[in-house]
Amino acid sequence: MVLITLVSSDEQNFPVERELLKQSGTIETLIVNMNLDDEDTDAAAMPIPLPNVKGDVLEKVIQWMEHHKGDPVKEGDNEDNNAEIVVPQWDDDFFKPAMYGSKHLELTVAASYLDIKNLLTLSCKAISNTFKGKTGPQIREEWGVPNEFTPEEEEAIRKENEWSE
Amino acid sequence: MPNLLLNLPPKTFHQISDFLDENEILQLRLVSKMANANVSRLVRYCSLTIKELSIRTLANGVLAIKFGVEGEALNLRSLILCRITLFCSLSEIGENVDENLFSLLEEDRGYKTLSVQLMSAQMERFMTIVKPLLKGIKIDTINSVGCECDLELIRMCMKFLEGREITRLNLVKLNKSKKIEITEIYDGPGEYISMIKKILTAKCERLNIPDQRPFSLRDIENLCQLLNCVNKKAYLDVSAEINTSFDVHVGVYRILGDADDGNVVFSRRFLCILGDAGDILHSCARDGRSALTPALFHLQFGESSSVSLGNRTSIAHLDHQKEDPGRILIGSSDLRSRMAPHKKAASQNFGGWIIHFVAQDLSTTRDGQSTTKAKKKPSLDPLSRRSQSPPL
Numbered sequence: 107m108v109l110i111t112l113v114s115s116d117e118q119n120f121p122v123e124r125e126l127l128k129q130s131g132t133i134e135t136l137i138v139n140m141n142l143d144d145e146d147t148d149a150a151a152m153p154i155p156l157p158n159v160k161g162d163v164l165e166k167v168i169q170w171m172e173h174h175k176g177d178p179v180k181e182g183d184n185e186d187n188n189a190e191i192v193v194p195q196w197d198d199d200f201f202k203p204a205m206y207g208s209k210h211l212e213l214t215v216a217a218s219y220l221d222i223k224n225l226l227t228l229s230c231k232a233i234s235n236t237f238k239g240k241t242g243p244q245i246r247e248e249w250g251v252p253n254e255f256t257p258e259e260e261e262a263i264r265k266e267n268e269w270s271e
Numbered sequence: 272m273p274n275l276l277l278n279l280p281p282k283t284f285h286q287i288s289d290f291l292d293e294n295e296i297l298q299l300r301l302v303s304k305m306a307n308a309n310v311s312r313l314v315r316y317c318s319l320t321i322k323e324l325s326i327r328t329l330a331n332g333v334l335a336i337k338f339g340v341e342g343e344a345l346n347l348r349s350l351i352l353c354r355i356t357l358f359c360s361l362s363e364i365g366e367n368v369d370e371n372l373f374s375l376l377e378e379d380r381g382y383k384t385l386s387v388q389l390m391s392a393q394m395e396r397f398m399t400i401v402k403p404l405l406k407g408i409k410i411d412t413i414n415s416v417g418c419e420c421d422l423e424l425i426r427m428c429m430k431f432l433e434g435r436e437i438t439r440l441n442l443v444k445l446n447k448s449k450k451i452e453i454t455e456i457y458d459g460p461g462e463y464i465s466m467i468k469k470i471l472t473a474k475c476e477r478l479n480i481p482d483q484r485p486f487s488l489r490d491i492e493n494l495c496q497l498l499n500c501v502n503k504k505a506y507l508d509v510s511a512e513i514n515t516s517f518d519v520h521v522g523v524y525r526i527l528g529d530a531d532d533g534n535v536v537f538s539r540r541f542l543c544i545l546g547d548a549g550d551i552l553h554s555c556a557r558d559g560r561s562a563l564t565p566a567l568f569h570l571q572f573g574e575s576s577s578v579s580l581g582n583r584t585s586i587a588h589l590d591h592q593k594e595d596p597g598r599i600l601i602g603s604s605d606l607r608s609r610m611a612p613h614k615k616a617a618s619q620n621f622g623g624w625i626i627h628f629v630a631q632d633l634s635t636t637r638d639g640q641s642t643t644k645a646k647k648k649p650s651l652d653p654l655s656r657r658s659q660s661p662p663l
Binding site: 218 | 275276279280282283286287288290291295298299301302556
């Protein structure tokens, strides 16, 4: 089993199965560019730095990839099927502890950076689910966003929205 | 520490908003002054944080945003936009190229249009950033007005908008009295025709190409072949004038995706499929009509008379042309029923360069429910004015 080492922004090393990394477009490209798949190359000696991903987030990403090992990798954009996407129970449970916090968002940003399409889709879906049926102030409260609007501004936005309601 | 929700990359926020409907997006606008929430393809709003985006984009932070009355630009962040007008001028930033700009913008406020005045180089940078944000938003119209760099702008637009379903391309110009001024933008047959082809092979329903100078007969021929190539019902609706030497002066083309017999009328608008100017006479002879005179092709003639040239069935389908490529088909199409889908589309053009990004189907949600109360101002649409041919 070939292991490839990922290095997070806080210098933590994560040896990961080569097979798992096929889910990440970014890492896959790096592996190809660094010839890590060549038999002559000592992959273990060439860690892949991921300066945009913190260790704790990378750990979660790897955990997710391990669970989804063998899943078909999403090719390109498939926007038309957004409505049909359902977050599986395992993933729901996976995201839930981090929900309404920066961890989930960091995971989402990492998924985008690492180009892990399935993770990104499910993560975005899970985030969007938290917005559904909520008012702006409710979303603010849940996500801990300070209210930057004066009542007048808020009213103005509502008024501007009227035309499309 | 800033809340990450407010600092999500626009692309990520876009992906999240893909799962939301209009009302949910609108609620997101109330979350924060950050406008990322406005970037949603589903609501088909081109609601970008133009101000911040532009500042990031433009060299030296120079920015000229005009939104109606000057000074209102400050409120842009709290404004949902359904259309962005990129007003690219050849003049210096901030200088008004067209005296009508502000009055037009005032009228356009119902559409929540934002105009950003950019130099061409800035336009390119701007569009590079805007492009991913426009993902999924239907680009309805590209408007460009005549100036020496027109074609360059169109080239750029096509590069950025490749693959999109552009439903309308206007290459027009307004003179100071706001009347359509036929514009010379012709730059040789090759590229122009290829550009038209690209648009046609997408789902372009309408193409307006006013041109002061006649298209060459070869171009007309190319267009005709092209229409056959795309293998769809399409009409080249030409308001044409033929001068005394029977050169073809092409006025306005309209290419309709699904015109049917019922919408074909014979009146002042002529549908001309010309392989050769000489065929005009030839066709007339075949139809048993007296020889055409230049006067017959003059618009004034059409307005005062209702004369059909050619026969109705031969006009109905362009595939007829395969059997009789030399035939002249002259007629017109009642376009009024086809204007409806474009009611949120571009309305006006003014000097300089303009690109309208139109949230094309604002009145329709995913399930087809009408949700908007925005009203079209017919007076703003030069196309609608020109397209209303009275039926016989």
